[in-house]
Structure formats: structure tokens, C-alpha cells
Amino acid sequence: MDVVGATTFAFVTAFGGGTLRDLLLGRTPIFWLMDPWLSITTFAIAIISFYLINRISDKLLLIPDALGLGFFSVLGATFALQMNLSLLVASLMGVVTGMFGGILRDVLCNKIPHVFKSGTELYATCSFIGTWAFIILIVFKVDTSLASWLGTFTVLGLRILAVRYRLTLPLP
């Protein structure tokens, strides 16, 4: 894959979930159209990574990936709650926002999305539980930014535990 491919995948992974969220909620123009610095930053990181870094071990990527999953999940739920959608829908929006970037990246690479394979450690489940933790805190009037951090770190912590202990969902 060349630098255009690599840059595209960085964009897709970073912006895919939020783009779907904004489309589904009708928040247009989409978020990254409004602030060029988001694109500049992603562009710069992608090009630097492509030319300077030979190979990042998958383990090193676990933490930023899980942090992104948590952050995007909480943000997705936040926007849904702001529009007075139901709590269930807000939690789904959190999970969709958290996971869609990675799914889209895998589809463009012509792979079955990693998160759908049996044998993958808990991923959507971490997002789901962390998003619900955030939503419940909001329902109980906990301060929004405190609730956001707690939700994000719940996702991060669960994901690290899932990989560490190879937790998977029960098969039928």
C-alpha cells in the first residue's frame, strides 16, 4: 500500500465513526468539514508514520486504539442524548461511533472486520458497557466531564482486561 492508501486508512479509521454518527443524526456539514485542523493533524500523523516508522507492534497500538474506542463511544452517546433520543439508542450510537472506523478500514482492505470474528477478545462489549456506565452516570446527574472520563476509562480498562485474559463471548 502506498502513502495515499495509508493516509486514506488513517482518515477512515479516525473519522469514520464520527461521520456515520453525524449522518445518522442529521448533523451536517459533518464535523471534520468544519475544522480543517482535524484533517491537517490526521494527515501529518499518517504521513510521518508511513515514512518514518517501519513497523509498530500490535501490542503498542492496543492502548491508543482502546482509548479511541472509549472516547468515540462516549462522544457518540453524548450527541444522541443532546438530541433527546432514548437511552438505548444513545448506547447504540456510542457503540456504532466507537467501532465503525475500524470496520470501514477493514472493509476497504477487503478483510472481514476483525470485531465480527469469533475468537476476538471482547471489543464491542467493552464499548457497550462503558457507554452504559456513562449514560447511567448522566441519568444520575453526575457532572458531564467526570462521567465522560469514567465512561472512557471503563472502556479502556475492560478492553485491556479482555486482551490480557483473552476474554471472548460464549459461542452457542
Next chain:
Amino acid sequence: MDVVGATTFAFVTAFGGGTLRDLLLGRTPIFWLMDPWLSITTFAIAIISFYLINRISDKLLLIPDALGLGFFSVLGATFALQMNLSLLVASLMGVVTGMFGGILRDVLCNKIPHVFKSGTELYATCSFIGTWAFIILIVFKVDTSLASWLGTFTVLGLRILAVRYRLTLPLP
């Protein structure tokens, strides 16, 4: 595939077409965001199917699949007509709405969508003819709910005939 994958595919198949329809028409927030019971029902059916049912024969799925194709096709055309779009565009919206869920599911499974393969029995064609039957009835001021049922059953009947007699489109 684990239960998260199975649930996701149930959502994608059930909601994919209607989501694309709402996005293209600018009807946001998307339909399933407004009514959590749609998600709860789909969620429940998906989980029960995953854990309780070992294997459904493809033949058993033909009828609900064809009914869904008909129902979604007519609904897609209905919304387009309500927005005073042209009849041709309404028929395209019907076909897109009817088929997109299955296409998206196949893309996520990393398969060539079934409906695009030569040798597949008529599928898009059934949706197209049934949608036009519905549209023509509407143009002639037939009662909307009667027209909807006739359109849906036209799709269903054509699809059953196509599979029964292995009808395919002529190749060049």
C-alpha cells in the same frame, strides 16, 4: 462469528436499506433512532436465533426474505412519492431500499453481494416490477394500503416463481 457479529448482521440486514433511504432523502434523525423498540425487537430476535437455532435451511428463509424485500421496496417508493420526487426515482428508491440491507451484509462478510452474481434467480427484478406495480396503482388513485399490499405480494410472488423455476436474466 460470535454473537456481536450475528447481532450486527441482523441490524445491518434489517435497517440498512431504510437507513440509506433516509440518508438519501434527508430524513434525519434516521428512523430507527426515533423508536427504540425497533432496536430492541431486532436485538432480541438476533440473540435468540443465535443461541437457540442451530441451522436454518436457506429454503425456510426464502419467504421472510422475499416479504421483507417487498415491504421495504414499497416503503421506499412511498417516502419518495411523499416528497414529490419523480416516479422513476421513486422506483429506484424502492429497489435500493429493498436490496441494500442484504448487499451491505454481504460486503461486511467480505463476499460479493449475492444479487450481483450471474446465475442468481431474479431478485432486483422482482423488487423493480413490484415497486412499479405499486406506483402505477398509486398514480391511478387506488387506496394506498391496498396498493401497498398488492405491490408487496407482487414482489413476493415473483420471487417465489423465480426461485421455483430458476428464472435468471439473459446474459449477453
Next chain:
Amino acid sequence: MDVVGATTFAFVTAFGGGTLRDLLLGRTPIFWLMDPWLSITTFAIAIISFYLINRISDKLLLIPDALGLGFFSVLGATFALQMNLSLLVASLMGVVTGMFGGILRDVLCNKIPHVFKSGTELYATCSFIGTWAFIILIVFKVDTSLASWLGTFTVLGLRILAVRYRLTLPLP
């Protein structure tokens, strides 16, 4: 692939980029819903090509493909500029609009999109440079339709040069 598949791919390639552009910018209903003649023309060309033409050499497709890339790129940037988005975002919208149709077609065919593979001659790069040429001309108050033609032909010219001399991006 049968005629439904072929027609679908014609639609996806022709309308994919503009559809994504309209969705991201919030311009709904989408452009091809408003004018049925766009669909009729595409439909007719696709069916005629499918039944009459046995095999078009890839070389013959280079010029219309590169013209389409240039035209869609400039159009994408134009709409973004009309909404007063930043120049960088307008250039991204140009590239996305120009390339997305082909990417979506490849994804539906279950292939890795051609433009992402290393070893492919410059493609996104041609769109990017031509879109910026157009944007800079607009910034300097050059007549819009002159700027559009110059931008489109920049993309076309660069793409022909890239294929002729097998220009690719440097690998790391």
C-alpha cells in the same frame, strides 16, 4: 455478473462520489433524486454497454475515467467553496468526490480498491493537484468556468502522464 449487477456498478461508479459529497455537506435530497434524466441516461448507457459491447480494453477507458475524475473533483470543491468551508476541506471534498465512485465499485466487487495499491500510477495525486489548481484560480478571482476547465484538464493531463510514464508515489 448479470445486467442488474452491471447496471448497479454503473450507477455506483457514476453517482457514488456525488452522493457521498451531498451526504457529507447535508445537501439532501441527493442530486440524482432531483433529476430522473441522470438515472435514465446512466441506465441506458449501462444496458447498451452490457449487451452490445463484448470487451472494452482498459486503455480506451483511461480518458473518460480521467475526465470523470477531473470533473467530479472540481465539482466537489465547488460545492464545498459555495458553503464557505476552508480551502483544505474543499480540496479534500474534491478528491473524495472524484475517487469514491471507483472505490465503492471495487468494494462491491470484493476487491481491494485499485487506488490504494502500491504500484498503481498516480491517481489521487492527480485529483489533489488539479483540485488545488482550481481552488487557487478561484482564490485569485479567475472566472469560475475557466477555472473549472483548467482544473479538470490538469487532472486529465497529469493522469495521462502518470500512466504513460508509470509514475508512482515513493515507498518508504
